[in-house]
Amino acid sequence: MTIAEEKQAQRAAGRAARKALDAPQRAAANAALCRRVLELDAYRAAHTLLLYAAFGGEADLAAVAAEAARQGKTVAYPVCGEGFTLTAAVPNADGWVVGQYGIRTPVPERSTLLQPERLDLVLVPCTAFDADCRRVGMGKGYYDRYLPLCTRAVKIGIALEVQRVPRAAVDDHDQRLDAFVTERGIYTWK
Template identity: 35%
Template sequence: MPSCTEAKRALRVQLRAQAAALSLRERAESDRALCRRFLELPQTAEAGTLLLFWGVGTEPDTRPLLDALWAQGKRVLLPQCLPGHVLEARLVRSPRELVPGAYGIPEPGSDCPVVEGREIDLILVPAVAYDRQCLRLGQGGGYYDRCLAGYQGRTVGLCRDVLLQDRLPAEPHDLGVEVVLTETRRFSAGQKSAGGAQGAPPVSGGLQGG
């Protein structure tokens, strides 16, 4: 029987291929629905400082979220990848402040102020996919496992309906998020979801160095 690590690795390959098979139109429609649902979320409305991610490849396109949140006067942060698989949250006021970063992902430049974890109200956590218990399958680098350890704010994940899993392979140390949004459904950790699934315990505890 494969180990949990091997099962996760195989599932990443499968789900990435599944996401890549979506047409540009399907992906764009999915992106619009996911962004709309995130902006309508009460936790988003209540948050003053939000750490987002810059979607690349087959990930949801988060650029419209940045524009919308800037227009609302929110403090928008993006991660900078540091050695040791650690994320540093930096305040971004314009896409002009972004520079090419690790893995070709745009990151805040060195002039963007660092914001400590305790100041962050909500983190939008990227993932290859989520399940109905609000557990995530990450990219495998461990950046967000470290980022979420000890973080006490709100956490949200976006997952395309076609990638949503009934139950992901997970180990005791794997962290989930508080809310998972698909284009059509919402799942909350520790509560009955729209699909009748029981959520995972909410994450607790901050960003490295935050």
């Protein structure tokens, strides 16, 4: 099986596993995961965060976003652009739309755009991951292109434990993260 075929298989398995969780399991997992994120030194030290709006059964960081806003932290969300580019945007109250791929996303014209080097913490979704902090994303490479630009940020993957695989199928361009947080624990490789 090629790397591309392995990635496709891991994407499908990861999506199916997270969608198979029932509502109480999902709620408990999200609550535990968010508690772990809020306890991280990297979260406590961060002033500017890039999160994501959960989609398709992804781990939901709404509680992290709410607490960060309550603490006066700047909370940005990704905007997918042409050429598979990513932009960090802090949306105004009326700055949301269901965008490309059916994902809730900020409207750039109704948001404050941030340069990637301003970010202190980037929380990255995935379809599959391994204990060595490698991830399989959705397949377009948005985060793999964007993360190297986030020069001062701690980059942490976010997933549900059911998405963990023995070894993530990765290419040379796939970005390894500093850590991964699930509802059951924290994985680091450094």
